[in-house]
Amino acid sequence: MPHVCEPGTDPYGAPGDRRLPDSRAMGETCAVPNSANGQKQALRLLDEVVAGHSNAEDRPQQHEMTKLVAAAAGSREPLIVQAGTGTGKSLAYLCGAVGAGSSVVVSTATRQLSDQLLNSDVPLVADAVRTLDGRILAAASLKGRTNYVCLAKVDEIHRLEARANESAASEPEPEALDLGIEIPAPVVVEEDKPRRPNSQDLRALNELLEWVDTKPRSGDRIDAPAVPDKVWAQVSTDTAGCPGARVCAFGEDCLAELARAKARTADVVIVNHALLAQDLISPNPLFDDRDLLVIDEVHELQDYLSSAWGAEVFPGSLDRIVTNAARRAPKSRQPVVDKAFAAVGDAAIVAQELTNLPAQRWEGELPASLAGPLESLERRAGELAKSFDDIVREAGTEAMDANTAALQSARGQLQELAAAINLVRTPNAAFVRWSAVERDGGAVVLRAAPLTVGRTFRERVGSRALVATSATACVAGDFLPLAESIGLVHPPAQAPDGEPLAQNWHGVDVGSPFDYEKQAILYIPDDIPEPVGKERADHTAAVLDELTELVEAAGGRTLALFTTTAAARNAADHLRQKTTHVILEHGELPPAVLAEEFAEDETSVLCATMGMWAGLNVVGPACTLVVIDKIPFAPMDDPLSAARRANIDAHGGNGFKEVFVNHAALMLTQGAGRLIRHREDKGVVAILDPRLHTRGYGQLILRTLPPMWRTTDRDLVLAALRRLGQATA
Numbered sequence: 001m002p003h004v005c006e007p008g009t010d011p012y013g014a015p016g017d018r019r020l021p022d023s024r025a026m027g028e029t030c031a032v033p034n035s036a037n038g039q040k041q042a043l044r045l046l047d048e049v050v051a052g053h054s055n056a057e058d059r060p061q062q063h064e065m066t067k068l069v070a071a072a073a074g075s076r077e078p079l080i081v082q083a084g085t086g087t088g089k090s091l092a093y094l095c096g097a098v099g100a101g102s103s104v105v106v107s108t109a110t111r112q113l114s115d116q117l118l119n120s121d122v123p124l125v126a127d128a129v130r131t132l133d134g135r136i137l138a139a140a141s142l143k144g145r146t147n148y149v150c151l152a153k154v155d156e157i158h159r160l161e162a163r164a165n166e167s168a169a170s171e172p173e174p175e176a177l178d179l180g181i182e183i184p185a186p187v188v189v190e191e192d193k194p195r196r197p198n199s200q201d202l203r204a205l206n207e208l209l210e211w212v213d214t215k216p217r218s219g220d221r222i223d224a225p226a227v228p229d230k231v232w233a234q235v236s237t238d239t240a241g242c243p244g245a246r247v248c249a250f251g252e253d254c255l256a257e258l259a260r261a262k263a264r265t266a267d268v269v270i271v272n273h274a275l276l277a278q279d280l281i282s283p284n285p286l287f288d289d290r291d292l293l294v295i296d297e298v299h300e301l302q303d304y305l306s307s308a309w310g311a312e313v314f315p316g317s318l319d320r321i322v323t324n325a326a327r328r329a330p331k332s333r334q335p336v337v338d339k340a341f342a343a344v345g346d347a348a349i350v351a352q353e354l355t356n357l358p359a360q361r362w363e364g365e366l367p368a369s370l371a372g373p374l375e376s377l378e379r380r381a382g383e384l385a386k387s388f389d390d391i392v393r394e395a396g397t398e399a400m401d402a403n404t405a406a407l408q409s410a411r412g413q414l415q416e417l418a419a420a421i422n423l424v425r426t427p428n429a430a431f432v433r434w435s436a437v438e439r440d441g442g443a444v445v446l447r448a449a450p451l452t453v454g455r456t457f458r459e460r461v462g463s464r465a466l467v468a469t470s471a472t473a474c475v476a477g478d479f480l481p482l483a484e485s486i487g488l489v490h491p492p493a494q495a496p497d498g499e500p501l502a503q504n505w506h507g508v509d510v511g512s513p514f515d516y517e518k519q520a521i522l523y524i525p526d527d528i529p530e531p532v533g534k535e536r537a538d539h540t541a542a543v544l545d546e547l548t549e550l551v552e553a554a555g556g557r558t559l560a561l562f563t564t565t566a567a568a569r570n571a572a573d574h575l576r577q578k579t580t581h582v583i584l585e586h587g588e589l590p591p592a593v594l595a596e597e598f599a600e601d602e603t604s605v606l607c608a609t610m611g612m613w614a615g616l617n618v619v620g621p622a623c624t625l626v627v628i629d630k631i632p633f634a635p636m637d638d639p640l641s642a643a644r645r646a647n648i649d650a651h652g653g654n655g656f657k658e659v660f661v662n663h664a665a666l667m668l669t670q671g672a673g674r675l676i677r678h679r680e681d682k683g684v685v686a687i688l689d690p691r692l693h694t695r696g697y698g699q700l701i702l703r704t705l706p707p708m709w710r711t712t713d714r715d716l717v718l719a720a721l722r723r724l725g726q727a728t729a
């Protein structure tokens with residue numbers, strides 16, 4: 001008989017700072033921990049990590065989370081853990097999983113977080129395992145194929161180079177090596193033409209090639225010289241472009257394949273959400289035999305699943321794929337060459353038609369002028385892929401020569417293109433389809449994304465144990481929105497392999513080691529205009545005045561977070577005129593460099609946009625004040641969000657709350673969370689949006705934020721900031 005959990009306690013009855021407010025946050029029943037030994041081992045491991053690491057602290061929240069994860073590893077019921085900043089959740093889930101003896105896949109939102117986990121936390125756990133049990137913990141990180149050097153592409157560059165050198169011997173004026181693609185006529189619109197690399201790119205490429213010559217062990221971009229994306233693209237390939245290691249002439253030494261092989265046998269594998277999303281729907285998944293799946297930064301998972309399980313078609317990708325295919329088509333096969341040229345023609349028409357397409361959601365058919373050429377291109381891409389496949393089969397060798405492998409790779413890209421076109425052009429109630437203007441270059445892109453992703457996610461996780469965690473996993477103490485978004489509420493009865501799925505789940509907030517009421521002031525003025533309607537311009541002016549006054553009182557030491565790039569730029573310009581502080585601006589330097597400069601120059605101000613609301617970790621007085629211009633609602637006209645809102649409304653729910661308010665509450669909590677990163681940190685979070693006082697959703701958002709000491713008194717806040725500034729000066 002399952003143990004029925006009491007509202008307000010976790011299944012283990014252990015003490016914590018903040019408990020579940022009601023039974024809604026939990027499934028109806030919870031599993032009684034059935035792995036007491038696993039929990040014991042996990043805690044022993046955590047104690048060893050803490051004892052062996054000078055910076056690690058003994059934290060009750062971390063202990064509790066470790067126990068919970070160890071118990072969940074032996075249970076079929078998914079667990080959601082909210083672990084506030086400073087809990088040390090990475091070590092908690094690693095010790096919980098490894099201590100319970102589980103093989104585990106940990107998925108994080110970004111590659112940077114994956115690298116951080118592999119290089120900082122995993123070695124601590126591995127050391128502790130070795131000390132306690134004399135065992136070697138095998139750990140690996142795996143990224144998407146584009147992150148590794150492709151030896152076949154490098155070989156192709158060398159062959160092109162050799163050919164260029166040969167012709168140079170007979171030509172008086174040698175030209176730069178053209179690593180772009182020759183475009184057969186007719187050409188596509190001018191701005192989409194591949195260009196010759198400039199000399200800076202060539203220098204970067206040569207640096208990369210020299211690095212490859214040293215036979216790097218990983219081939220991972222993180223270990224390579226830093227180069228622009230377009231240069232890296234010359235030496236890497238995506239999954240569709242890889243003919244497969246079995247047939248590739250470089251398959252045996254392939255660095256991406258070596259990384260996959262290592263990951264396949266590792267006890268702990270670190271991936272990012274984008275790769276996990278692909279693996280979950282792959283016909284040949286790498287990780288379906290693992291005991292436990294840990295999703296870190298789970299509040300971001302839905303976006304990654306939506307993107308990975310959707311499709312996009314834009315002029316640049318069409319052009320690249322079909323012109324590459326045309327270049328590969330064997331000259332001796334005229335019908336295939338004709339098909340390829342016809343596809344290039346279709347792609348040019350589609351690119352032209354896309355420039356006329358308005359940005360909007362498409363529930364029915366696309367305009368006939370675009371739908372026709374798209375359908376034709378889809379058909380031709382499919383036929384061309386089939387022809388290439390036939391040629392490859394005729395070649396019939398085990399290990400292919402470079403030309404046949406290139407044909408195979410072009411075939412994969414054409415198939416993927418045909419599938420993407422089909423998804424974006426065909427009306428389908430399960431998908432949202434829309435056109436949007438890209439900020440960079442103004443090209444119009446066609447996109448499709450699943451209306452919901454939760455049910456498929458839960459189904460694909462199957463019978464593996466699941467732990468989902470984040471510092472922001474619940475909205476106003478409620479885990480239900482997150483649980484719904486990942487399919488834990490009303491899950492499918494069984495996984496695709498027929499395994500029954502647990503219908504229950506539980507959520508636990510282990511709290512935070514920080515004393516927010518004593519460490520942080522939350523200042524929300526009630527006398528400034530609202531950032532909407534007629535008051536919008538007045539709000540902008542009021543934000544600039546308020547920001548300037550707060551920055552001066554704090555003596556710099558400010559992270560100012562904005563919802564738009566224009567607002568951040570405007571504020572940075574204003575502060576440069578009105579103050580003498582060093583003003584750093586998001587976008588002027590890479591985020592990691594900006595973060596470093598902000599931390600080093602204690603009296604500087606960093607004006608940042610959405611990319612830095614989460615992930616920035618500046619401990620100490622350099623970040624004494626966090627100013628947020630307004631509640632970070634997603635644009636109401638964003639087609640995917642609007643469609644999800646309408647879908648929830650149609651099913652009797654509150655779409656505005658579920659889609660917009662919940663998301664804004666979590667984002668705001670992430671932004672506010674930049675202030676207190678250590679027990680010694682103190683400061684002010686100023687949210688310059690009076691809607692938190694005046695609108696119904698304001699209370700819900702406020703209850704989601706950490707429990708800071710709250711005020712509307714400007715003078716009190718300015719005085720507090722001056723005191724803090726003097727104390728640290």
Ligand code: SF4
Nearest residue numbers: 150151152242248254
């Ligand atoms: S197997 Fe694929 S990724 Fe590896 S070298 Fe060959 S083409 Fe490149």
